[in-house]
Amino acid sequence: xxxxxxxxxxxxxxxxxxxxxxxxxxxxxxxxxxxxxxxxxxxxxxxxxxxxxxxxxxxxxxxxxxxxxxxxxxxxxxxxxxxxxxxxxxxxxxxxxxxxxxxxxxxxxxxxxxxxxxxxxxxxxxxxxxxxxxxxxxxxxxxxxxxxxxxxxxxxxxxxxxxxxxxxxxxxxxxxxxxxxxxxxxxxxxxxxxxxxxxxxxxxxxxxxxxxxxxxxxxxxxxxxxxxxxxxxxxxxxxxxxxxxxxxxxxxxxxxxxxxxxxxxxxxxxxxxxxxxxxxxxxxxxxxxxxxxxxxxxxxxxxxxxxxxxxxxxxxxxxxxxxxxxxxxxxxxxxxxxxxxxxxxxxxxxxxxxxxxxxxxxxxxxxxxxxxxxxxxxxxxxxxxxxxxxxxxxxxxxxxxxxxxxxxxxxxxxxxxxxxxxxxxxxxxxxxxxxxxxxxxxxxxxxxxxxxxxxxxxxxxxxxxxxxxxxxxxxxxxxxxxxxxxxxxxxxxxxxxxxxxxxxxxxxxxxxxxxxxxxxxx
Amino acid sequence: xxxxxxxxxxxxxxxxxxxxxxxxxxxxxxxxxxxxxxxxxxxxxxxxxxxxxxxxxxxxxxxxxxxxxxxxxxxxxxxxxxxxxxxxxxxxxxxxxxxxxxxxxxxxxxxxxxxxxxxxxxxxxxxxxxxxxxxxx
Numbered sequence: 001x002x003x004x005x006x007x008x009x010x011x012x013x014x015x016x017x018x019x020x021x022x023x024x025x026x027x028x029x030x031x032x033x034x035x036x037x038x039x040x041x042x043x044x045x046x047x048x049x050x051x052x053x054x055x056x057x058x059x060x061x062x063x064x065x066x067x068x069x070x071x072x073x074x075x076x077x078x079x080x081x082x083x084x085x086x087x088x089x090x091x092x093x094x095x096x097x098x099x100x101x102x103x104x105x106x107x108x109x110x111x112x113x114x115x116x117x118x119x120x121x122x123x124x125x126x127x128x129x130x131x132x133x134x135x136x137x138x139x140x141x142x143x144x145x146x147x148x149x150x151x152x153x154x155x156x157x158x159x160x161x162x163x164x165x166x167x168x169x170x171x172x173x174x175x176x177x178x179x180x181x182x183x184x185x186x187x188x189x190x191x192x193x194x195x196x197x198x199x200x201x202x203x204x205x206x207x208x209x210x211x212x213x214x215x216x217x218x219x220x221x222x223x224x225x226x227x228x229x230x231x232x233x234x235x236x237x238x239x240x241x242x243x244x245x246x247x248x249x250x251x252x253x254x255x256x257x258x259x260x261x262x263x264x265x266x267x268x269x270x271x272x273x274x275x276x277x278x279x280x281x282x283x284x285x286x287x288x289x290x291x292x293x294x295x296x297x298x299x300x301x302x303x304x305x306x307x308x309x310x311x312x313x314x315x316x317x318x319x320x321x322x323x324x325x326x327x328x329x330x331x332x333x334x335x336x337x338x339x340x341x342x343x344x345x346x347x348x349x350x351x352x353x354x355x356x357x358x359x360x361x362x363x364x365x366x367x368x369x370x371x372x373x374x375x376x377x378x379x380x381x382x383x384x385x386x387x388x389x390x391x392x393x394x395x396x397x398x399x400x401x402x403x404x405x406x407x408x409x410x411x412x413x414x415x416x417x418x419x420x421x422x423x424x425x426x427x428x429x430x431x432x433x434x435x436x437x438x439x440x441x442x443x444x445x446x447x448x449x450x451x452x453x454x455x456x457x458x459x460x461x462x463x464x465x466x467x468x469x470x471x472x473x474x475x476x477x478x479x480x481x482x483x484x485x486x487x488x489x490x491x492x493x494x495x496x497x498x499x500x501x502x503x504x505x506x507x508x509x510x511x512x513x514x515x516x517x518x519x520x521x522x
Numbered sequence: 523x524x525x526x527x528x529x530x531x532x533x534x535x536x537x538x539x540x541x542x543x544x545x546x547x548x549x550x551x552x553x554x555x556x557x558x559x560x561x562x563x564x565x566x567x568x569x570x571x572x573x574x575x576x577x578x579x580x581x582x583x584x585x586x587x588x589x590x591x592x593x594x595x596x597x598x599x600x601x602x603x604x605x606x607x608x609x610x611x612x613x614x615x616x617x618x619x620x621x622x623x624x625x626x627x628x629x630x631x632x633x634x635x636x637x638x639x640x641x642x643x644x645x646x647x648x649x650x651x652x653x654x655x656x657x658x659x
Contacts, residue, residue: 058607061604061607061608064565064567065565065566065567065604065608065614066567067608067611067613067614069612069613070607070608070611073611117594117596118561118593118594118595118596119558119561120595
């Protein structure tokens, strides 16, 4: 829980109470002042009368005897009293004297007749006493101030004691208890018995209710978070364990995210390499390829999924590995354009496909083309090269049937295999070597514009094939070959079948003429 | 000695019993005085007589208490205090007090403005003039 520097509540309370109190004290003081002002008038009058009582005899004597000296003494004596502001004394037949302190407005006055000391009831003069307005005011002010001081100090003292009690027993308790409570914990504020019915009790209950609902919220959140975590883990697991290499490129084509499979595919290992090398590897293997750059461009230009296979040519490895790559443009959560990519290692599939294709097109035993692909190659060639001459050499082995019969099929296969090897060595790489079936072969010499080439090749073949063949059983066998030949010019046809037929005729001629020779169709 | 004592006693008794009269010089032309006027002169409130002359009141030691008691209804102690107060102020003194009637009469006869009080038994109207009579109660 946060530790804020505390500004104790009771300080604020004291401040508030003192403010209100001062206001009330001011009002009270005003009332007291008003009342005292009124009351002081009466009091002052009383005081003045008492003063007059004190001096009346002397004053009467002075008035009777018209003795100014005594009168002056009386006046100055009276004036010494703080209440008295001005004094006048007059004898009816004599003097009229007055004394005063300062020129101040007169508040209360008392006038009294001076009675002759010797003749009862005979007024012989007048004496008057005046108190200043200020005296009354001063008195009222003093009363007001006194009342303020008394009430303020009493109330302050009481307030402080009460607040101290409240703070010590209640506020401190609630505050300290709350301070100690951790949100989401099971701790609650114990309710004080003495405060169950008042606001403090309600505060405690409300806080407990809040803590309850907070706790419930925390629980719900915790469960939810757990679910999200599990889901995230599953997603991450799927992401990382996916058999596909997943990666994200930014608009510049730099790698910004990828899963471990992606690294494994690029590295061609089962272990994920250090991260920092992945980007380098990516740049080296895929990033530098023009085809890949083109694919990125296509992906950025369209909203379609762009796919292509790439060979990864790595140092120290003869055959390239093949990557099947899918790119698509996406907007990420920030609205930036990114490219999401999927990479599969399709090396095996590519090579499998190649093998299948190869097996479909080639004779398994000899590695020669089959008839149909040979025909396709021929037709494709003459379509592209209409002016080129092409020669057909039809070969049939002599003495093969006897070997097959004497030594078995396995020996026959061996013979065919070796013959095939020898035939490949007799032709150019661009030429077609085809097994038509059994021990019958077709050699197609592309672009044969040399009139002597057919004969040279045929001679080479005759010589090569007639060499003894060592079987794996140790026996030596030998076969011969009868070759019938033709070309486009001779046959005046571009039909594959027709050309074979012409060559076949020439070959039968050789068979009939004693075998192991060649002949060009006439 | 016996005579003196007797005569004093007689005098005192007679003076107590007799009326007191205020007398003046024969040349004093003022009319009869009122009690108030006598009081004002003797208490120092007034100095002038009706004719404007300044009166010179004279006291009589033996009659003084009775005289003042009649005039002011105050005990003599208060009268003394009164005079003491006035005396302290330095302005007035109480009338001169003489100790014998003969002395008083001769003062009255000697000065036109002197007034005094004596027992009426001693009044010879060919010597002094009666200005006021205090009836004995």
